[in-house]
Amino acid sequence: MSAVPTPDSLLERAPLLVRDWVSGLFPASWRWLTGSLLAIAAVILGFGLLFTLLTLIERKALGRMQNRPGPNRTGPGGLLQPIADGIKLLVKEDIVPVAADRPLHFLAPVVLVAFTLLSFAVIPYGRHLLPVDLASGVLFFFAAGAATELAVFMAGWSSHNKYSLLAAMRALAQLISYELPLLLAVVPVVMLAGTLSTAAIVAGQGRWTLGFIPHWWVGTPCGAAGFLIFMTAALAESNRSPFDLPEAESELIAGHLTEYSGFKYALFFLAEYLGMTALCAMAVTLFLGGWQAPCVWLQSIPSYGWFFLKLGALLALLMWIRGTLPRLRLDQLMRLCWKFLVPLALINLGTAAFWHLSAGWEPLPARLARWALALLLVLGPFAAIGRRLGAGVERRRYRYAPS
Amino acid sequence: MLGTGIIQGLAATAKNFVGSFHDPERFVTVQYPEEKAPVTENYRNFPFLVYDDGQDPMGTLRCVACRICEKECPPQCIYIVPAVDERGKPRKHPRVFDLDISVCMSCQICVEVCPFDAIKMDQTFEIAAADRFRGLLLDKHQLARPNDYYRQIHPAEAAEVDARLAGEKRQAEEKARLAAAKAASPGPARPPASA
Numbered sequence: 248m249s250a251v252p253t254p255d256s257l258l259e260r261a262p263l264l265v266r267d268w269v270s271g272l273f274p275a276s277w278r279w280l281t282g283s284l285l286a287i288a289a290v291i292l293g294f295g296l297l298f299t300l301l302t303l304i305e306r307k308a309l310g311r312m313q314n315r316p317g318p319n320r321t322g323p324g325g326l327l328q329p330i331a332d333g334i335k336l337l338v339k340e341d342i343v344p345v346a347a348d349r350p351l352h353f354l355a356p357v358v359l360v361a362f363t364l365l366s367f368a369v370i371p372y373g374r375h376l377l378p379v380d381l382a383s384g385v386l387f388f389f390a391a392g393a394a395t396e397l398a399v400f401m402a403g404w405s406s407h408n409k410y411s412l413l414a415a416m417r418a419l420a421q422l423i424s425y426e427l428p429l430l431l432a433v434v435p436v437v438m439l440a441g442t443l444s445t446a447a448i449v450a451g452q453g454r455w456t457l458g459f460i461p462h463w464w465v466g467t468p469c470g471a472a473g474f475l476i477f478m479t480a481a482l483a484e485s486n487r488s489p490f491d492l493p494e495a496e497s498e499l500i501a502g503h504l505t506e507y508s509g510f511k512y513a514l515f516f517l518a519e520y521l522g523m524t525a526l527c528a529m530a531v532t533l534f535l536g537g538w539q540a541p542c543v544w545l546q547s548i549p550s551y552g553w554f555f556l557k558l559g560a561l562l563a564l565l566m567w568i569r570g571t572l573p574r575l576r577l578d579q580l581m582r583l584c585w586k587f588l589v590p591l592a593l594i595n596l597g598t599a600a601f602w603h604l605s606a607g608w609e610p611l612p613a614r615l616a617r618w619a620l621a622l623l624l625v626l627g628p629f630a631a632i633g634r635r636l637g638a639g640v641e642r643r644r645y646r647y648a649p650s
Numbered sequence: 651m652l653g654t655g656i657i658q659g660l661a662a663t664a665k666n667f668v669g670s671f672h673d674p675e676r677f678v679t680v681q682y683p684e685e686k687a688p689v690t691e692n693y694r695n696f697p698f699l700v701y702d703d704g705q706d707p708m709g710t711l712r713c714v715a716c717r718i719c720e721k722e723c724p725p726q727c728i729y730i731v732p733a734v735d736e737r738g739k740p741r742k743h744p745r746v747f748d749l750d751i752s753v754c755m756s757c758q759i760c761v762e763v764c765p766f767d768a769i770k771m772d773q774t775f776e777i778a779a780a781d782r783f784r785g786l787l788l789d790k791h792q793l794a795r796p797n798d799y800y801r802q803i804h805p806a807e808a809a810e811v812d813a814r815l816a817g818e819k820r821q822a823e824e825k826a827r828l829a830a831a832k833a834a835s836p837g838p839a840r841p842p843a844s845a
Contacts, residue, residue, distance in 0.1 A: 311670045312663040315679050570667075571659040633652030 255374075258549045262289075263375050286378040289345030290367045298520045299329035305566050312570035333513070341509035344407055351405030356507070356514035359398035363521045365391040370528045371449050373538045375553030380399065384445035385437060388529055389430060395522060396422040399493065399503055402515070403638075406506035414502035417577060420482060424584045429480035431592035432473040434600030436464045436533045448536030450480075458543040463536035467620035469598040472629075474534040481526040483580070486519055487565055489572035490580060527561040528554075535561075556575050587632055598624040691804060694771035696751045697760055698795045707794045712768035715744040718759035719769055727753035728760065733737050747790035752782060773803045 270281040303318070303325065303411045310317025318325040343352055369384035371377040381387050396419060403415020440448045454462040464470035483490035494502035504515055531537060535557050538550035545553075575583070598621055670676050680687045685778040685786035703710040731746035760769050772795070779785025 310666065311667045314666055314670050314676045316670075316677065316681075406841065532835045567660060567663060567667075630651060637652060 355402035428588035
């Protein structure tokens with residue numbers, strides 16, 4: 248294991264220098280405020296831009312996965328498509344149903360975006376880039392994330408529309424159910440890292456074996472299992488395919504978004520992508536080493552570069568999954584959560600405890616035994632529960648009309 | 651094992667994603683205004699009027715203004731006024747032949763009932779107009795197309811029509827020749843009808 252060198256290049260410190268220069272323009276008594284406001288502006292602007300870019304990249308990538316070129320008319324190669332979409336959504340008429348609960352109907356998208364943005368506050372984007380360093384940052388993140396579920400039900404209830412309400416109830420059932428594996432999957436990392444602070448969790452992953460095997464939590468058996476469970480639950484939490492039942496267009500009109508149009512709809516859309524990005528950023532922080540470089544000699548690349556590289560990779564993975572898997576039925580969704588993910592996540596707690604207690608097994612045979620036991624603890628239940636769930640379910644056979 | 655199907659699916663989409671960059675054959679979409687998918691021979695949408703001589707389209711329209719199509723047309727989108735000479739006698743030619751393609755339902759009944767093969771189905775589909783009343787009401791000048799065009803869009807059908815028309819023409823000529831021959835040398839075996 249090599250020690251942690253702390254290279255602090257100019258590029259690494261560039262965001263700090265910009266912040267100090269801008270807040271230097273203000274009187275000293277205002278600087279605490281300008282610093283915070285700058286961080287807020289950077290998060291909103293940065294992730295707002297990322298959102299517009301993501302919508303375009305997603306449409307292009309989905310098109311390629313289905314052998315289509317994707318949007319390619321607006322601007323060079325379709326590059327201006329997000330702007331066209333934005334203008335369209337902004338100038339659309341904003342319709343509020345007569346029977347709707349007007350304040351709630353207005354508040355729902357605002358609350359959703361606000362809570363989603365809150366969760367960005369505790370994510371360390373780089374070595375020096377952490378908007379708020381909370382001692383219980385992980386807890387804050389999931390608390391803010393859970394509050395968005397309220398907004399979904401607000402939207403469904405205030406629309407005074409039976410489709411909206413039914414869809415919001417379905418959405419709420421899904422979101423609350425998947426909150427459980429999402430949180431349980433995080434617990435092993437918190438157990439192993441021994442802290443709830445996001446900065447400390449990332450710092451704890453900044454070690455390398457032989458200089459190129461990073462000590463990220465995804466590299467441990469319980470961490471890998473936790474990562475997979477976390478990503479599955481994150482897909483469901485952010486209403487992404489294959490768990491996009493809350494707004495299943497072909498089944499529910501548009502779910503809780505049925506009565507929303509124009510800018511409010513755009514806000515829901517924004518919140519969905521921001522939520523997805525936030526969960527991916529949390530996955531990077533908890534499991535993929537945050538802003539840490541994958542090997543020692545790649546540390547010359549600024550830490551925020553690594554963070555956004557990993558974030559981009561995870562977002563691409565989500566797009567890939569969206570392009571591949573069809574939507575689940577509600578009962579399948581619930582079965583996957585309560586009969587598969589939750590038991591596995593609970594067993595994973597035991598695996599994490601074992602991994603934590605066996606940390607002192609130093610000699611090579613003991614270390615191999617540790618790995619074998621932990622892998623068995625992860626893969627055994629996965630195979631067993633998977634087989635039990637699959638029992639009695641035959642592979643679907645398709646019959647076509649005789650030609 | 652559980653999850654293998656997901657990995658297979660991911661592999662399939664990854665193959666599509668990578669393949670779409672280096673293999674244009676994979677694309678199923680046609681970039682419409684620049685390129686067009688070929689229409690099949692049996693494709694039809696709206697009727698047009700056939701004429702024979704490119705030098706004189708209105709003079710050689712096959713339509714004789716018999717108004718059968720006008721009467722048969724289910725949505726009644728055809729409007730015909732026969733041309734008349736100065737004595738009020740029909741000239742076997744349409745003075746007005748209007749067809750409202752915003753009403754037409756492309757049923758082809760006008761084509762089926764036309765005894766003169768004068769009206770056929772077209773294949774042009776770029777007929778959008780800014781004015782839905784005037785822009786979609788076509789007169790006989792807009793409807794007229796040469797027979798060559800008909801041969802081009804419906805080759806098999808046009809060949810059959812051409813053969814039939816040629817046969818009818820030959821029969822008519824034969825008949826006329828016989829009649830002429832008969833008139834030239836009245837045989838003694840058969841007394842004239844007027845007698």
